[in-house]
Structures are given as C-alpha cells and as structure tokens.
Amino acid sequence: MTPTYAKRPLQLNDHGQLRHFLSLDGLSNALLTEILDTADSFLEVGNRSVKKVPLLRGKTVCNVFFENSTRTRTTFELAAKRLSADVITLNVSTSSTSKGETLTDTLRNLEAMAADMFVVRHADSGAAHFIAEHVSPDVAVINGGDGRHAHPTQGMLDMLTIRRHKGAFEPLSVAIVGDILHSRVARSNMLALRTLGCRDVRVIGPKTLLPVGLEQYGVRVFTDMNEGLRDVDVVIMLRLQRERMQGGLLPSEGEFYRLYGLTTQRLALAKPDAIVMHPGPINRGVEIESAVADGPHSVILNQVTYGIAIRMAVLSMAMSGQTAQRQIAAEEAK
Ligand code: CP
Numbered sequence: 001m002t003p004t005y006a007k008r009p010l011q012l013n014d015h016g017q018l019r020h021f022l023s024l025d026g027l028s029n030a031l032l033t034e035i036l037d038t039a040d041s042f043l044e045v046g047n048r049s050v051k052k053v054p055l056l057r058g059k060t061v062c063n064v065f066f067e068n069s070t071r072t073r074t075t076f077e078l079a080a081k082r083l084s085a086d087v088i089t090l091n092v093s094t095s096s097t098s099k100g101e102t103l104t105d106t107l108r109n110l111e112a113m114a115a116d117m118f119v120v121r122h123a124d125s126g127a128a129h130f131i132a133e134h135v136s137p138d139v140a141v142i143n144g145g146d147g148r149h150a151h152p153t154q155g156m157l158d159m160l161t162i163r164r165h166k167g168a169f170e171p172l173s174v175a176i177v178g179d180i181l182h183s184r185v186a187r188s189n190m191l192a193l194r195t196l197g198c199r200d201v202r203v204i205g206p207k208t209l210l211p212v213g214l215e216q217y218g219v220r221v222f223t224d225m226n227e228g229l230r231d232v233d234v235v236i237m238l239r240l241q242r243e244r245m246q247g248g249l250l251p252s253e254g255e256f257y258r259l260y261g262l263t264t265q266r267l268a269l270a271k272p273d274a275i276v277m278h279p280g281p282i283n284r285g286v287e288i289e290s291a292v293a294d295g296p297h298s299v300i301l302n303q304v305t306y307g308i309a310i311r312m313a314v315l316s317m318a319m320s321g322q323t324a325q326r327q328i329a330a331e332e333a334k
Helices: 029-047 071-082 105-113 127-134 152-166 185-196 226-231 252-261 301-332
Strands: 060-064 086-091 116-124 140-146 173-177 200-204 220-222 236-237 275-277
Touching: 029 071, 029 152, 029 173, 029 185, 029 301, 060 071, 071 086, 071 105, 071 200, 086 105, 086 127, 105 116, 105 127, 116 127, 116 152, 116 252, 116 301, 127 220, 152 185, 152 236, 152 275, 152 301, 173 185, 173 226, 185 220, 200 226, 220 252, 236 252, 252 275
Parallel strands: 060 086, 060 116, 116 140, 173 200, 173 236, 200 220, 236 275
Antiparallel strands: none
16 A cells, blocks of 8 residues: 555644644544534635635635646635635646756745745655645645545545535445545545544455555455445545556456446445545546436535535644644744
C-alpha cells in the first residue's frame, strides 16, 4: 500500500484543531464530524442572494494545481470567495514551473506575496505533505489530491452526501467499485467511512485493480460485483484511471464494463432506495451506464454542491487552527 504521509502533529495544532488538511489518516471521528457539521451550516450560504460570509476577509488563498481538475479547483475557488478571501489560481501549465522552476521555488514566490493558504493538487503521492513541511509555519496547506495517496476533501464531501441522504453511518452498507488501485478517493473514503463507524464497507474490483493490504482498512473485498452489490445502501463508482495504467491490468474496457460497469440491471441488486455516487469525471459506458448516472438513484451532482460547503468548512477550520497555533507560539515566546 501507499505509505502514510500525514502524521498527526503536522495536521493538527497543539489544541488538536485542524491546521493543514493533508489526509484523513489519523483524524478522529469527532474532528470528521465537526467538519461535516460545519459544512452543513455553510450549505445555506449557497442559497442566499448574496452568497458570502466574512470569515476569511483579508486572507489570501492560492490554488496551485499541478494536475488537471474541474470540480476540485472550481469548488475550492468558490468556497474561498464565499468566505470573502482573495483568491489566486495559478495555472501551472502557463507558470514558470514549465521553465524549470522547482516546486519549492514556486511556493516561496507565492509565500512572498503573503498567501495564507495553499490548495495543492499534484501527481506525486506525498506532495502536499512535503509542501506543508517546507512552507512558513503561518501558511496552511490543503491537499486537493496527491497521486494515489489521498483526496481528503473529496472523502469528506462524499461523507456529507451519504449523511444527508442516508443519516447515521453505522448501519449502512457501502460499496466502493472499480479501479481501487489507482484511486486516492477510494483510500480517503475507506478511512472516512471506518472512522465514522460504518460497519460494512465493501470494495469491489478485478484482482489486478485491487492493491495488496486492503484488509488494513477494515473492508470486505469482492471480485464478483453481483455478490458485492447485494443489499448495499450506497454505491460509490470510481473512474477507470487509464492515464495511470502501465498496461496489462485489464483485458479491455469492454470486458471491464461487462464485469464491473454499473448498469440498471446490476443496480437492482442493491437496496431499492440505494444512492449512486461518483467523484467525477465519469466515463459513461466504461464504469457507469448513462441511465444510472442520470437516473433517480444518482446523487452525483449533489456531491459537487456539497463539495463547496465541505471546502468552506476545511478552509475556515484550518485558518482558525493556524491562528490559534500562532497565539500559542506567541504565548510560549513571552
Ligand atoms: N473529483 C475530482 O477530484 O474531480 P476533478 O479532478 O475534476 O477535480
């Protein structure tokens, strides 16, 4: 399995409050519940005529995305703007990193512009953790997805979606289906579901797309989708990450869809009121049938809406945690 990068002290301040948000690994049920409750309270901001609260007024949030993104980048930008922060989004493909500038030098320059928070997406596992270790102690780092390792805000928006549609986590059966091997979303979801007390977390996929060591997450593993889907409350489909595959992992996309595609017929094996989720981008006809993606069980677009509230919660909580840490350091220096 991918090693654990985010050690508890780096993410939390001396009072146990969020300071960076790098991974769900090691975070408590209480802290995850606080994030969900805070996000719940922000949902109504999106329904106001003036969609703003002043919590991050005067702060600067810098989105630095070294990998493509539609949902994560735009919802972080919206979340920061709804909190009244100033927002810069660095387009890395047109930045000086393409002229050979190192990651550290790019970040030093952004720090010199007095950014208070970095939201980072990077193709390398551990990149957000590396950045959190190297930026000034006053800057909060939020992981917008690093390699195969973690996508913690996606994990939390998925938890908010489940809680709002299904209530308490404990009695639920949740299936995560598809390309588990390459999925940072699967890792974050397994950690979040188990921490929040979900007793029956199932992981379904072909042997070649299941990483070794899955049992450490406390999940049940299935290679037969029909068996794994039986009577579940929630189905989380994953994108087949063809760009991360080195060949030989799948006979063909057609074969994958035949065995692991979520069709209307297969969905009938789940509970009648099951919800269908997908982090996006979806590949219609590769992992999910269009009729299911657009059908009455699908909450895929609700996930995107909830993502703004979760990102508002994480940005505001990390900023408070940083401020509190500065006060602790100032007291200690007296
Ligand atoms: N779910 C997700 O991370 O989507 P993007 O790649 O569009 O940000």
